[in-house]
Amino acid sequence: MQENEFEKKLQQKMEVLQLQPADEVWQKIQIVVAKSKERKRRFAFFFLLCLLLTGGLLLTDTSSLFNHKTAVSLKEQPGAARVEQVLGTHTKPTEQLQPEPNNQLSAQEKIITDNTTAETAVKQNNLVNKNTVSPVGTVKLKAKGRVGSNVTMAAPDEENTAAADIVEVKKQGAIISADPVIELKNEQDNGIPEKQATVLVTAPGKNEVTAPVIAAAIAPGEKECIEINNKKVAVDKNPMKTINKKNWGLALVFSAGGSATGNGYANKSLAADNYGNAGNIPGSNPGSSGNISLPSSTRTGIAFSAGVKLFRNVSARSKITAGLQYQLITTFINTGERIYASSAQTRDVLFSQGSIKSYNNRYHLISLPVGFSTRIFNLGKNEVTLDAGVVISRMFNSNALNFNTVAGMYYSDRSVFNKTIVGLSAAALINLNPTGKTPFCIGPEFYYSATPLASSGMYATSHYRFFGIRLQKNLTK
Amino acid sequence: MDQRQLVKDCIRQKPLAQEQLYRHYAPLMLGVCYRYTKSLHDAEDVMQEGFVKVFLHINDYNSTGELGAWIRRIMVNTALNYLKKNKKYRAEMVFTDTPLHPVTDLNPQVNLDAKELAELIRQLPTGFQTIFNLYAIEGYTHVEIGQLLGISDGTSKSQYARARYLLMEWIGKYSSSKQQRYAGK
Structure with a gap:
């Protein structure tokens, strides 16, 4: 009881304790609150900007996914775009799309069995960037260029999305694969928007080769099926037309x-x-x-x-x-x-x-x-x-x-x-x-x-x- | 101005309303902060920090409760954080549990004014001062104090008993010397 009385008295006394703060305190509070508001506003603006940019990027990226019916052809520059297979320390260029005059179809397969090392193979290919060669079992080639002829590559069950269709061409234990569609490039002189696909050739557990090729979107036209390494490839024989969906x-x-x-x-x-x-x-x-x-x-x-x-x-x-x-x-x-x-x-x-x-x-x-x-x-x-x-x-x-x-x-x-x-x-x-x-x-x-x-x-x-x-x-x- | 309207205007971050709210509550809240610190400058720092929190989180205020009590709670929590963060105070915020609580028969007449009492409370070591303020003046239970300070309720009780004993002694001495001074005059 005595304890409670003491505390009660204290509480009563302390409740009336008032001290006048200095004027600067309010000024400091104003500054801090204003800064905080500004920070919030900046954050909101930055967030909105990020949202817009992300939305914009997604829109640009996904727009290509909507174009399922757009066939993709490979155009070749003279001497360009080759895909190499690397087995162990031996490199075997297995597939080469060769340029052909007058934009005619040509997709040939070559099996080379000479025992050259990966590095030698890289050196032999004048489109390869030597800096990309990794010394420990992995070889990454960047054979970048345009395939000259109008070649549309497609899986047997799908007619289109050719960049993805280079995927899983199997030969001698190696797997050739490609990312579906990486990037829409700007329109070329012939009015065709180009797409760039990265073709990846791997020998499981050993080496891999990355060979980007340029593919261009064209209207699906008359096709002819050919086989490359037991893989059906659809070939477009018609002149290319641009479609923009x-x-x-x-x-x-x-x-x-x-x-x-x-x-x-x-x-x-x-x-x-x-x-x-x-x-x-x-x-x-x-x-x-x-x-x-x-x-x-x-x-x-x-x-x-x-x-x-x-x-x-x-x-x-x-x-x-x-x-x-x-x-x-x-x-x-x-x-x-x-x-x-x-x-x-x-x-x-x-x-x-x-x-x-x-x-x-x-x-x-x-x-x-x-x-x-x-x-x-x-x-x-x-x-x-x-x-x-x-x-x-x-x-x-x-x-x-x-x-x-x-x-x-x-x-x-x-x-x-x-x-x-x-x-x-x-x-x-x-x-x-x-x-x-x-x-x-x-x-x-x-x-x-x-x-x-x-x-x-x-x-x-x-x-x-x-x-x-x-x-x-x-x-x- | 109507308190509800004032809160609404503060939520809309109107400077005029914020200043009104500050002018109304600042003296009282400085009194609260003063009891927890050792200098007026520190008390002003705590109050400044507390009011910034008030203005930034006023939309969390439940308008059914008393605004003053809500602001006071913020000030107390801000003061506790300040004590924990500040080196000067942190060194003194050591709580040891003593099994024997000092008991006093003193029952001094609390005939000191608020400022004098506050000064005596501020003379207590920081740990005692904090627990005494929380229990005797803010009305927290020892369990709540334990949770706030990260100590057991037993430690809070023993610390409070020692703080109370010291303070009662000081009040007694201060009151008698005050009486003697008046008698001498």
Whole structure:
């Protein structure tokens, strides 16, 4: 009982113990919380970016898997693409696809039984990179090149996916295998997108040979079956035709230029109409009819956007597009000195009226552009397309200053801004290097937000505007 | 401002609401942190860390409970972590179990004010100070204290008994010297 009384008394006394902390403590807390918010925001942005990139890569990778009906042929460069079999320390080139004039079929098999070592075999093959030879029982050859004739290789039960069909050609205890389809290369001169397959030749427990070959996607045509090492191989006799069944494409989009939002209260009649809604700061009396101060005019700032865009062909000329991008829009205004205030009643940032400092208003937006792209004319070999659509944006952060016309002060208050913004964008893009390995488009872009920056106050009639140059790099054709 | 609205605004990370919350609770929470540390500067550090946690995790706050109590719990946990992390305190956070608990017949009148009592509590060795604060003032049980500090409840009991004995002695001495001072005047 005595014990409890003592504790009770202590508790009562301690409950009223209050100490006044130093002012710096709150400032430090503000800084740490702000940094933490920033970190979270960066992490979210980075996560989103990773997600987009992963999605984009998956889309590009899986698009080739959807093309099951696309036959793959081997084209040979003169003297290129050979697959070697290595048995123990003896190398036996077993299969060689030889070039044939006029793109005619040729797929021959050669069994060479001379007792050369793996290294010798490697040296004999002038396409082999010597650096890839491993001294301990494994030989990796990189016979890289194009097979000249139109040869489609396919398993007996499947007509297509030839790159995978080189798999499991067995001969004398060795296994020749290949990864299904590794990579879609850029279009060659003859308009055929190439695929690269890696052929792996192994002698179980001993050696292995990796010999990448280039395969090109063609339309399935008339085929003829031949046998190579007891393996049926379908051979395409028809001239090659390109088929493109990829429905969706992916592009990286980057724009940079100037941005503006309009002058807001710089228009005096507008200020007179709106000053009562300009927000409250200490010392101001928004409802009074005193003198009205006007803020500085808003000047153009720099802006940029970056993101990804998906497109889908809807006709020979037109595509529909959708994307996701980050936009930064900035403007400049003149202010006086910064006023530091720690009272709970004040906004976090205050500036007096004046023209001592140039303050940079920044607006960060995440945008979802949806629209269409249509070819309008050709400029020589280059297509000129019109890209236009609606952009739905979310303003997730801003440090922009508002103005209180009665107190004649600038203050920051993000809550007055409209968070969801609908706008229109248009760009005229010229497709440079359309048949090359890195096709990209460049051209002027214009964006205008139909939704004003804020529903009341200084920016009630201001709209985001952007004019700049867009660079678009198509990752898929 | 309505507490619910204040919490909602803090969840939306409105600086004004955060400052209001801080201004309202900071003096009381500094008092809490002060009891666990040996200097005001350390107490401010603990409180700063605690408020950062409050603002970052305020969406975890269950609005049916008392906000002050929730913040206080965060402050106590932050203080305990601070003591464990800080070299200066960690060396003194050694808890030994003694089978014989000191018993005192002293029943001093606690006629000291809050600040004086807090100063006496802060004179205790850090281990005693922590357990005394947790048991006598925060109202934790010895089992809970054991879990918080990673010691057995028996150790917590014996440490508390020794802390209480010391403190009662000091309160008695301090009160009598205070009385003598007043009588001399």
